[in-house]
Each structure stands twice: as C-alpha cells, then as structure tokens.
Amino acid sequence: MTRFISIVSGKGGVGKTTTAINLAAALSSCGKEVLVVDGNTGTPDVGLHLGVTKFSTTLHDVLKGSKTLRDAVYIHSSGLKFVPASISLDETKTVDIDNLHQVMLDLYGTTDIVLIDGAAGIGKEALSVIKSSDEAIIVTNPDIPSVTDSLKMTRITRENGIKVYGVIVTRAFDKNDVSPENISVLLDAPILAVIPEDFAVRKALSMKQPVVFSHPEAESSVAYKKLAAEMLGQTYSQKIGKKGFFARLFGM
Numbered sequence: 001m002t003r004f005i006s007i008v009s010g011k012g013g014v015g016k017t018t019t020a021i022n023l024a025a026a027l028s029s030c031g032k033e034v035l036v037v038d039g040n041t042g043t044p045d046v047g048l049h050l051g052v053t054k055f056s057t058t059l060h061d062v063l064k065g066s067k068t069l070r071d072a073v074y075i076h077s078s079g080l081k082f083v084p085a086s087i088s089l090d091e092t093k094t095v096d097i098d099n100l101h102q103v104m105l106d107l108y109g110t111t112d113i114v115l116i117d118g119a120a121g122i123g124k125e126a127l128s129v130i131k132s133s134d135e136a137i138i139v140t141n142p143d144i145p146s147v148t149d150s151l152k153m154t155r156i157t158r159e160n161g162i163k164v165y166g167v168i169v170t171r172a173f174d175k176n177d178v179s180p181e182n183i184s185v186l187l188d189a190p191i192l193a194v195i196p197e198d199f200a201v202r203k204a205l206s207m208k209q210p211v212v213f214s215h216p217e218a219e220s221s222v223a224y225k226k227l228a229a230e231m232l233g234q235t236y237s238q239k240i241g242k243k244g245f246f247a248r249l250f251g252m
C-alpha cells in the first residue's frame with residue numbers, strides 16, 4: 001500500500017521543501033521506496049533545492065494530460081526520486097491543479113511513500129495537495145505568526161477530512177521560541193520532530209544536496225533521520241543515511 005503524505009504550512013518559507021527532501025532521503029535510507037512530488041505548481045522549488053531546473057517532463061505536463069506521473073520521475077545524484085514542477089510562469093498560468101488527486105492515483109502501488117511538497121497558505125493550490133494525500137504533516141517555525149497560520153492550516157486539513165499526522169517544528173532556535181508543547185496543545189496535534197536552526201542546511205542548499213546526505217552528522221540531519229526511523233517503527237541508528245546513500249551512489 002502506498003502512503004500519500006502532504007507536507008504543508010500556513011506560512012511560506014518555513015522549511016517544507018527542505019523537510020520533504022530530507023525526510024524522503026532519510027526514509028529511503030531506512031529501506032523504503034520514497035518519491036517526492038513537487039505539488040507547488042505556482043512557485044515550485046524541489047528542483048531548485050536539488051540544483052536542477054530543466055526537465056523534459058514535469059508535473060505540469062502530467063496535469064495537462066500529455067504525460068503520466070511515472071513519466072516524470074527523476075533520480076537525483078543522491079538517489080532521491082522526485083517529480084519536479086515547471087518553473088515557467090507561462091506554464092503555471094495555464095495549469096489546473098484540480099486534477100492532482102486524479103493523476104496521483106497513477107502512483108498507487110508503485111512506491112511505499114509519496115511525499116507531496118505543497119504551496120504555502122490556504123489557497124486552492126495548497127488545498128489540492130492536501131486533498132491528494134491521506135495524511136498531512138504541518139511544518140511550522142516556532143514563532144507566533146507561523147504557529148497562528150498553522151492553526152488555520154490544521155483546521156482546513158481536518159475540515160477536508162484529511163488526517164493531520166503531526167507537526168514538524170523547523171528552524172528551532174532558543175528559549176524565545178514558542179515551545180513544542182504549546183504548539184502541540186494549540187494545534188491539537190503531536191509534534192513529530194523539532195529540527196534546529198542549522199547552518200548545515202544552508203550549506204547543503206548551496207551544494208544542491210539533501211543535508212542528510214551532505215552532512216549526515218549535522219543536528220538537523222540526525223533529527224530528520226530519527227523522525228524517519230520513528231515513522232517506520234525502526235530503532236534509530238547513526239548508520240541511517242550512510243549505507244543507503246553510498247549503496248545507491250555506487251549502484252548508479
């Protein structure tokens with residue numbers, strides 16, 4: 001059975017794409033088949049995070065009906081599998097994301113987990129991503145504006161009959177943060193992980209690699225890998241992320 005999980009947020013720029021990429025990389029190094037779909041058709045950035053901008057087939061082609069999602073799967077040098085969206089403004093203007101749910105069915109049974117990276121906010125685009133999933137992960141920063149917007153997102157997710165799997169707090173910094181406990185109470189959802197503010201994430205972005213691959217020992221990487229192990233009911237081991245990735249690299 002394929003698990004479809006959307007990665008969404010109320011506020012933009014909180015770390016959704018970073019989370020989608022790194023959680024996918026960590027889950028696949030735990031032995032699962034994982035695919036990241038860039039469902040942010042307006043301002044897509046999965047390809048940008050991975051250093052690729054030109055694709056012969058994108059989610060936009062799939063939504064227009066000329067290709068299937070399976071035609072649009074790419075493999076990054078890290079081994080990460082992903083479906084990019086087009087960064088062209090013209091293509092964005094003409095695409096209809098309403099049938100995302102329909103095209104996503106093509107992936108059923110082909111992989112263990114699909115992580116769908118969503119657009120920020122409570123607009124049509126984000127809602128289409130939520131409706132294409134069975135469960136949603138809400139990503140928030142630990143500040144009042146971000147948490148307040150997450151509350152809206154959480155409510156809208158539930159109003160659409162989609163389960164809120166939990167919340168990932170990213171860019172956690174210091175005691176001035178809203179605490180994970182308070183975020184959990186406010187959103188009435190479990191905190192899946194707290195990812196610290198980590199310079200290694202920025203370095204990984206400039207290297208166009210998932211941080212769990214480029215900096216496996218970094219605090220953020222360990223947090224993503226612990227979350228992946230927990231999601232799969234596995235015991236976290238420091239080896240997660242090393243063997244899998246290198247095996248994949250040599251395999252390519």
Ligand SMILES: Nc1ncnc2c1ncn2[C@@H]1O[C@H](COP(=O)(O)OP(=O)(O)OP(=O)(O)O)[C@@H](O)[C@H]1O
Nearest residue numbers: 012013014015016017018120171196197198201205
């Ligand atoms: N734990 C972290 N530590 C430091 N920087 C981080 C961390 N997580 C994310 N960032 C940085 O924050 C910025 C925004 O991250 P990202 O692109 O993942 O957010 P997003 O929610 O996908 O944004 P958008 O809403 O525009 O799609 C990036 O520059 C990223 O490198």
Ligand SMILES: [Mg+2]
Nearest residue numbers: 016017040045
């Ligand atoms: Mg993003």
